Amino acid sequence: MDFYFVKYRLKSRITAEEGIGFFFGKVNEPPEYDLLIVPSRYSNFLRLDLSDDYAAFIKGFNDLKSKLSSQIPESVDLSNEFLSYIKGYISRKGGQLFGAELSAAVKDSDVDLVQYIVSEILKEWAPKIEITVEFKQVSYQEISAENFMQLWQDFDSEGLVDVLKRPDIADLAEIFPLVDPIRGKVLAEFDVGDPIFFVILNVRNSENLEKLKLLYPKHFSQQGNVIPLPGILVGKELIRGKKEEYYLIKVDMGEGLLGRGLIPKSIKIMSEVQRFEEKITKSQQEWNDKLSQMVSEKPEQQNQNQSVKLAGIRSDMKSHGSDFLIAFLMTLMVLGIILIVSYFFTL
Numbered sequence: 349m350d351f352y353f354v355k356y357r358l359k360s361r362i363t364a365e366e367g368i369g370f371f372f373g374k375v376n377e378p379p380e381y382d383l384l385i386v387p388s389r390y391s392n393f394l395r396l397d398l399s400d401d402y403a404a405f406i407k408g409f410n411d412l413k414s415k416l417s418s419q420i421p422e423s424v425d426l427s428n429e430f431l432s433y434i435k436g437y438i439s440r441k442g443g444q445l446f447g448a449e450l451s452a453a454v455k456d457s458d459v460d461l462v463q464y465i466v467s468e469i470l471k472e473w474a475p476k477i478e479i480t481v482e483f484k485q486v487s488y489q490e491i492s493a494e495n496f497m498q499l500w501q502d503f504d505s506e507g508l509v510d511v512l513k514r515p516d517i518a519d520l521a522e523i524f525p526l527v528d529p530i531r532g533k534v535l536a537e538f539d540v541g542d543p544i545f546f547v548i549l550n551v552r553n554s555e556n557l558e559k560l561k562l563l564y565p566k567h568f569s570q571q572g573n574v575i576p577l578p579g580i581l582v583g584k585e586l587i588r589g590k591k592e593e594y595y596l597i598k599v600d601m602g603e604g605l606l607g608r609g610l611i612p613k614s615i616k617i618m619s620e621v622q623r624f625e626e627k628i629t630k631s632q633q634e635w636n637d638k639l640s641q642m643v644s645e646k647p648e649q650q651n652q653n654q655s656v657k658l659a660g661i662r663s664d665m666k667s668h669g670s671d672f673l674i675a676f677l678m679t680l681m682v683l684g685i686i687l688i689v690s691y692f693f694t695l
Contacts, residue, residue, distance in 0.1 A: 544581045546577060596608065
């Protein structure tokens with residue numbers, strides 16, 4: 349567990365207001381938070397699903413925030429007033445203490461305690477507020493995978509497919525950087541020559557793949573890149589999609605081998621070298637332990653697991669007409685994201 353993520357929905361019959369908000373923070377540190385409040389007559393606008401993962405929920409929340417500001421102006425004042433109150437509450441209590449309390453409750457999966465902590469904040473605002481809470485433990489790799497999935501889902505609507513067919517990048521390895529929503533930096537703050545940390549999703553040139561395996565033997569298994577790598581940012585270019593902006597990046601993975609990535613402009617990327625090195629040391633040992641477990645499995649069980657994965661891939665492939673999207677799905681399923689979600693950065 350690297351982060352705690354608490355989402356809640358509130359309803360006050362006394363003030364005739366309803367809202368939806370969240371707390372998101374690094375373990376034992378003060379949270380980032382936001383909240384949207386509307387008069388109860390507009391409650392049908394608050395259709396976010398509290399069970400959504402981090403990337404989907406935050407995207408939906410930000411879209412809703414923009415919609416409310418343009419269609420229900422009074423919502424902006426109500427939300428800002430409530431946010432000022434929450435800021436004052438956390439300041440009085442102490443941000444570090446508040447973050448530690450939420451971290452402990454989420455880590456222990458204590459539903460009643462999380463509910464109590466959120467209720468304690470809101471009860472001073474208005475009595476008898478009805479609250480629904482959902483929460484989740486989140487790791488770096490889960491956020492990276494979720495953001496990659498969100499990007500993949502938007503490829504057609506954003507008109508991004510042709511970008512990656514450009515001759516100068518068409519044959520480069522596909523990469524995706526590690527996402528760090530709290531301490532990370534957006535790519536606009538990275539300079540050419542800065543270190544960047546990433547996973548390799550697909551290497552199109554078999555010779556280059558073998559070179560990478562020689563450079564980083566502990567970072568690869570038969571399935572692909574299972575432990576993230578450090579590289580150097582050697583190029584970035586702003587790309588405008590139909591709805592959002594993206595950075596097309598080039599990364600030197602070692603000995604002049606280049607990778608490419610198309611990253612949403614707003615995503616924060618891990619930038620702390622020390623944090624990365626600490627995590628890599630831990631994940632290498634975990635991966636070695638997992639390998640020992642896999643070797644000890646019965647062949648029949650391994651074959652059965654592989655058949656299930658391949659069946660899922662074939663099923664998804666039937667629903668997409670674009671060869672490029674099929675390649676992306678194969679990459680996602682086979683060459684790293686699932687392994688990373690399972691084995692990397694877990695606590």
